[in-house]
Amino acid sequence: MSENKTQYTIAVIPGDGIGKEVTPWAQQALEKAAGDAAQFTYVDFDLGAERYLRDGEILPDEDLERIKGTDAILLGAVGDPRVKAGVLERGLLLKLRFALDQYVNLRPSKLYKGVTSPLAEPGEIDFVVVREGTEGLYCGAGGAIRKGTEHEVATEVSINTAYGVERVVRYAFDLAMKRRKHVTLVHKKNVLVNAGDMWQRIVDKVGEEYPEVTHDYNHVDAATIYLVNDPSRFDVILTDNLFGDILTDEAGAVVGGVGYSASGCINAINEYPSMFEPIHGSAPDIAGQGIANPTAAILSAAMLLRHLGFDDAAARIDAAVEADIEELGSTTRSTAEVGRDILSRI
Amino acid sequence: MSENKTQYTIAVIPGDGIGKEVTPWAQQALEKAAGDAAQFTYVDFDLGAERYLRDGEILPDEDLERIKGTDAILLGAVGDPRVKAGVLERGLLLKLRFALDQYVNLRPSKLYKGVTSPLAEPGEIDFVVVREGTEGLYCGAGGAIRKGTEHEVATEVSINTAYGVERVVRYAFDLAMKRRKHVTLVHKKNVLVNAGDMWQRIVDKVGEEYPEVTHDYNHVDAATIYLVNDPSRFDVILTDNLFGDILTDEAGAVVGGVGYSASGCINAINEYPSMFEPIHGSAPDIAGQGIANPTAAILSAAMLLRHLGFDDAAARIDAAVEADIEELGSTTRSTAEVGRDILSRI
Ligand SMILES: CC(C)[C@H](C(=O)O)[C@@H](O)C(=O)O
Ligand SMILES: CC(C)[C@H](C(=O)O)[C@@H](O)C(=O)O
Numbered sequence: 154m155s156e157n158k159t160q161y162t163i164a165v166i167p168g169d170g171i172g173k174e175v176t177p178w179a180q181q182a183l184e185k186a187a188g189d190a191a192q193f194t195y196v197d198f199d200l201g202a203e204r205y206l207r208d209g210e211i212l213p214d215e216d217l218e219r220i221k222g223t224d225a226i227l228l229g230a231v232g233d234p235r236v237k238a239g240v241l242e243r244g245l246l247l248k249l250r251f252a253l254d255q256y257v258n259l260r261p262s263k264l265y266k267g268v269t270s271p272l273a274e275p276g277e278i279d280f281v282v283v284r285e286g287t288e289g290l291y292c293g294a295g296g297a298i299r300k301g302t303e304h305e306v307a308t309e310v311s312i313n314t315a316y317g318v319e320r321v322v323r324y325a326f327d328l329a330m331k332r333r334k335h336v337t338l339v340h341k342k343n344v345l346v347n348a349g350d351m352w353q354r355i356v357d358k359v360g361e362e363y364p365e366v367t368h369d370y371n372h373v374d375a376a377t378i379y380l381v382n383d384p385s386r387f388d389v390i391l392t393d394n395l396f397g398d399i400l401t402d403e404a405g406a407v408v409g410g411v412g413y414s415a416s417g418c419i420n421a422i423n424e425y426p427s428m429f430e431p432i433h434g435s436a437p438d439i440a441g442q443g444i445a446n447p448t449a450a451i452l453s454a455a456m457l458l459r460h461l462g463f464d465d466a467a468a469r470i471d472a473a474v475e476a477d478i479e480e481l482g483s484t485t486r487s488t489a490e491v492g493r494d495i496l497s498r499i
Numbered sequence: 500m501s502e503n504k505t506q507y508t509i510a511v512i513p514g515d516g517i518g519k520e521v522t523p524w525a526q527q528a529l530e531k532a533a534g535d536a537a538q539f540t541y542v543d544f545d546l547g548a549e550r551y552l553r554d555g556e557i558l559p560d561e562d563l564e565r566i567k568g569t570d571a572i573l574l575g576a577v578g579d580p581r582v583k584a585g586v587l588e589r590g591l592l593l594k595l596r597f598a599l600d601q602y603v604n605l606r607p608s609k610l611y612k613g614v615t616s617p618l619a620e621p622g623e624i625d626f627v628v629v630r631e632g633t634e635g636l637y638c639g640a641g642g643a644i645r646k647g648t649e650h651e652v653a654t655e656v657s658i659n660t661a662y663g664v665e666r667v668v669r670y671a672f673d674l675a676m677k678r679r680k681h682v683t684l685v686h687k688k689n690v691l692v693n694a695g696d697m698w699q700r701i702v703d704k705v706g707e708e709y710p711e712v713t714h715d716y717n718h719v720d721a722a723t724i725y726l727v728n729d730p731s732r733f734d735v736i737l738t739d740n741l742f743g744d745i746l747t748d749e750a751g752a753v754v755g756g757v758g759y760s761a762s763g764c765i766n767a768i769n770e771y772p773s774m775f776e777p778i779h780g781s782a783p784d785i786a787g788q789g790i791a792n793p794t795a796a797i798l799s800a801a802m803l804l805r806h807l808g809f810d811d812a813a814a815r816i817d818a819a820v821e822a823d824i825e826e827l828g829s830t831t832r833s834t835a836e837v838g839r840d841i842l843s844r845i
Contacts, residue, residue, distance in 0.1 A: 232689065239692040247690070271728045273619045290657070295693040301700070305661035307693040311636070315651035341741070343578065344593070346585040347641040347653040354647070375780075377749035378757065381727065382617045395687070399745060402720035406727035434721075 161461060162194045164223040164426065168201040169241070170435030171445035171488075172229020178447035178492035179227055179429075182473075183454040185499045186466040196223060200245055202233030211244035217252055225457050226253075226428035229450065230435035243293060250286050253425035255418035256317060257324050258286035258394075259456070260401040260432060262384075265475055267482035268409035272381065278408055280387035281332070283325040284397025286418055288317045289348075291394040313348040313393070318355050324421055325391040326363045335388035336360070336368040339376045339396055348393070356391070376400060380407055401432055412445075413478070415452035417460060427460055429453040447492045448474055473498035507807060508540045510569040510772065514547040515587070516781030517791035517834075518575020524793035524838035525573055525775075528819075529800040531845045532812040542569060546591055548579030557590035563598055571803050572774035575796065576781035589639060596632050599771035601764035602663065603670050604632035604740075605802070606747040606778060608730075611821055613828035614755035618727065624754055626733035627678070629671040630743025632764055634663045635694075637740040659694040659739070664701050670767055671737040672709045681734035682706070682714040685722045685742055694739070702737070722746060726753055747778055758791075759824070761798035763806060773806055775799040793838045794820055819844035 163183070167176040183193060198216055205211050220226060231246040232238075250258070264270055264278035288311075295309035329336045338356045342349025353370065360368050371379065373396045379386055380403050392400060405411035411433040418428040431449030439445055455470035477495045486494070509529070513522040529539060544562060551557050566572060577592040578584075596604070610616055610624035634657075641655035675682050684702045688695025699716065706714050717725065719742045725732055726749050738746060751757035757779040764774040777795030785791055801816035823841045832840070 238689040238695070242689040243692065269619075271618055271620070273615075273617055290655075291690055293692075295657075295691065297693045297697065299661075300697075303661050303665070305697055307659045307697040309636075309657040309659075309691045309694050311641070311655040311657075313653045313655075315645075315649050319649070341744075343584040343588040344637055344741075344744075345641065345655045346589065346639075347643045348655050349584070351643065351646075351651055351653040374744050374748035377723065377745055378752040381749065381752035382756075395690075398687075398690075398720050399723055403723035403727065403749065406724040410728075411724065 159191050160194070161191055161224040162196060162222070164198055164220045164226040165195050166198045166200050166226060167229040168231045168245075168435065169233045170230055170437050170440035171433075172201070172231065172435050174440070174443065174445050174488050175431065175447040175450035176227060176229040178488070178496075179450040179454040181492070181496055182451045182470050182499060183227070183457065185496055186454070186458060186469045187463060188466070190463055190466060191461070201231060202236050202241060205236060205241060211241065212248050220249070221253070221425055223426050225426050225461060227454065227457060228428050228430040230431065230433065232435040234437045247291060249428060250418050253420055253428065254287060255420050255425070255428060256285065256287045256321055257417075257419040257421050258284035258397060259417040259419055260284060260397070260404070260414065262401070262404040262408050262414060264408045265413060265478040265482065267479035268413065269483065270407060270409050272407055275407065276385040278384045280384070280390055280404075281328060282390045282392065282397055282401050282404065283321060283328060284401065285317065285321045285393050288313050289394035311345070311348060313351060315351065315355060318352055319359065320421070322355050322359045322391065325389050326359055326366055329366045329389045330363065333388040334366045336366055337387055337390050338368065338370045339373050339390055339392040339400065340370070341373045341396070342370070343372060352393070373400070377403055380404055405432055411449065413448055413452070415449050415456055417453070417456045419460065429457040429460070443488050445488050447488050448478070448495070451492070451495055469499050505537045506540070507537055507570040508542060508568070510544055510566045510572040511541050512544045512546050512572060513575040514577045514591075514781065515579045516576055516783050516786035518547070518577065518781050520786070520789065520791050520834050521777065521793040521796035522573060522575040524834070524842075525796040525800040527838070527842055528797045528816050528845060529573070529803065531842055532800070532804060532815045533809060534812070536809055536812060537807070547577060548582050548587060551582060551587060557587065558594050566595070567599070567771055569772050571772050571807060573800065573803060574774050574776040576777065576779065578781040580783045593637060595774060596764050599766055599774065600633060601766050601771070601774060602631065602633045602667055603763075603765040603767050604630035604743060605763040605765055606630060606743070606750070606760065608747070608750040608754050608760060610754045611759060611824040611828065613825035614759065615829065616753055616755050618753055621753065622731040624730045626730070626736055627674060628736045628738065628743055628747050628750065629667060629674060630747065631663065631667045631739050634659050635740035657691070657694060659697060661697065661701060664698055665705065666767070668701050668705045668737065671735050672705055672712050675712045675735045676709065679734040680712045682712055683733055683736050684714065684716045685719050685736055685738040685746065686716070687719050687742075688716070689718060698739070719746070723749055726750055751778055757795065759794055759798070761795050761802055763799070763802045765806065775803040775806070789834050791834050793834050794824070794841070797838070797841055815845050
């Protein structure tokens, strides 16, 4: 952000399950890393399964308006087994991503020293997935007829626009310029010929403006193979909403678990606040036990700081996390232990 | 198949790239394994990039009719860099799957002794993906408006019917009864709520008829993680066309390479011939060098034999492949060497 302000309002949405357990640590890391460089005022939002089950509300307009007035959002996780699949995900998480036009879903994958990857010979893994965040199959443009009968037909529609694709493609090339200057478009253009062809044409066109950046293409099925047997080939992976969802979870697995993977849902023109969250879900199976790893949430606080322009503060969190993982990554620790260990290094 | 005939006509479609190099070995394995139990007449079809580039034909009606008259199809691979992505895939491979109503795309994944998995501790891997083959995003129901302009909109439509889903769900539960009696539905029902909800309802309903079979559900993103860090949890994975495409390539990678993965595109009511093919593609990067591994193609011949009711002959191929991999899997061999080594054991 270009403004030189030092006062920021942060919306905090812990959400469901382990989201509630890890978010406070992200908040503390933010606070400590920023030090005197910035003052954060936190606005807590009671959104998620509890609120929905209590009074039927998912994301009231009023809350959305207040969130729009903040500078950034820290989110935990959304989803609860007591609520039908999709209700909270679409009504809260995706609604925020869409309403705040967070068209870049940024998901770095890095194999930290001290983490045991499930891969035998992982090599160096350090890539970023730039996932489109406001289009594709996530639009909610589908329906069903004759529901519950043997003649039921259910559709899901992927909507892709040149406008929506071009802006995220540009973001990916800009990002590549700051990295190893390589973009890999991932799609399934041999089957999804309409959307795939448009993505490829726009990548080719934008790519011409970045002569220093090389770009290639992988079908999504082939990309899942490369993530397992040759992940170091990737620098910036550029892909659509659904493929990005799938590839980043697989990527999380190859770098030793989604517990280390943070993400930013970014409105890159700062028209609305951007949102930072671990890529893991609410993990109902381990919620409430105090054993969730807060590292990804803490790393998302670093992404938030970097987004607001506090690169040094962000780097302090990243360094603390790296040091923590290198020294203690293989030990079994509670949420609070990991949180305290990382905080003590910031 | 219930008929007790011994004369079969097999359509052979080597297709493109390494498809042409591996298919002859599949044919020889078929021949040798069947011995006197069956007589196969082969009908070769010149379909693929060469034909298309020569005379513009992809799959003429006449050829399709002749293929319909055969008992089964051996296919190599389809796709060529000289032809725009999608043309051959949709015009030939997917057209066959759809026209022959091959609604079960069966893809076993097994970690053979002697194969080095890229996973550090793979455990026992032995599952089958039952991928729906005639619906979903593969229907070709999409389009584009204002193509090439900044106002372009491209859509892809996933069409799912209760009819199409129920028949493949039943197949999966029947298959589970012959295996470890567990079905995992993979979808993304928290986002693709229309299709996902229908799949889940049909699985729940059909599941009631199979009290011995347990079933659970994974989001596709979570499934990509389990394939890497806990693949032995799976027995039968049941999923849609696109997710099946993605998961089976990832599965191929975790079992040491798609070079060992065969598949069957099955019309389970035998209204039309079923088709057997390696899951790998035409691999233009290594085509023409005589180094493609014919194992997957040979295993697809075993699937063909099993489909026609020749279980013993199929088992002979499987055993030969297993023995070959265990003894020589880690050596570097040409296509012909692997082919000969496996044939010598049948
Ligand atoms: C919870 C779900 C809707 C979400 C998604 O699919 O985007 C999650 O998997 C993610 O990756 O952030
Ligand atoms: C070539 C392509 C159309 C095909 C598919 O997507 O089904 C292939 O990837 C496969 O898995 O058989």
